[in-house]
Amino acid sequence: MRILLDHCVPRRLRTLLAGQEVKTARQLGWDQLKNGELIAKAAAQFDVFLTIDKKLQFELNLATLPIAIVILDSPSNAFAELVAFGPHLQSLLSNPLARALHVIRTDGRVDRL
Numbered sequence: 442m443r444i445l446l447d448h449c450v451p452r453r454l455r456t457l458l459a460g461q462e463v464k465t466a467r468q469l470g471w472d473q474l475k476n477g478e479l480i481a482k483a484a485a486q487f488d489v490f491l492t493i494d495k496k497l498q499f500e501l502n503l504a505t506l507p508i509a510i511v512i513l514d515s516p517s518n519a520f521a522e523l524v525a526f527g528p529h530l531q532s533l534l535s536n537p538l539a540r541a542l543h544v545i546r547t548d549g550r551v552d553r554l
Contacts, residue, residue, distance in 0.1 A: 442534055445483045447492035448472040450513075451520045454491075457527035461534060476500055484508040489538060491530075493518050498542055498554055509538035514546045 446454060448466040455463045464487070466472045471479055476497060483490045484507035491511045498512070511533065513526045529549040542554040 442489060442537075443487040444489045444491055444534070445469075445487040447479070447490065447494060449493055449518050450491060451518060451523065453520045454523055457524065457530060458534070480506075480508060480510070489534065493523075495544075498544075501542070503542055503554055506540045506542065509540055510542045511538070512542065512544045514544055 443462045444458060444464075446452065446463060446465045450465075452465050452467070466474070466479060471482060474482065476494070480490055480501070487508060489509045489511055491513070493513045493515050495512060495514065497510060511530070513523060513530070515522050515526065525547070526545055529545050529551070533543060533545060533551055539553070544552045544554065546552065
């Protein structure tokens with residue numbers, strides 16, 4: 442699966458995504474793009490957009506998403522906080538995702554919006 446990490450996600454998170462093709466927005470020079478532009482670019486090259494930006498669910502038209510979006514419901518973007526999401530993230534990404542917003546909660550529950 443091809444995954445794009447949002448600029449607010451530490452690149453070290455890639456270590457939790459073994460077996461996946463992972464790029465960062467910064468690596469592609471897309472770190473200055475706003476959410477709508479970034480997601481449109483991501484949809485052309487990636488299967489999943491991974492972020493911790495909880496505001497996305499209110500900023501996007503969820504009925505017309507061009508890509509699957511996964512939000513980690515973390516209190517911060519510190520790698521130490523995000524490590525706990527690793528098993529839940531691997532489980533979610535083990536199957537193709539629908540073009541929807543998927544929120545992984547701290548208890549591992551996944552809400553699809």
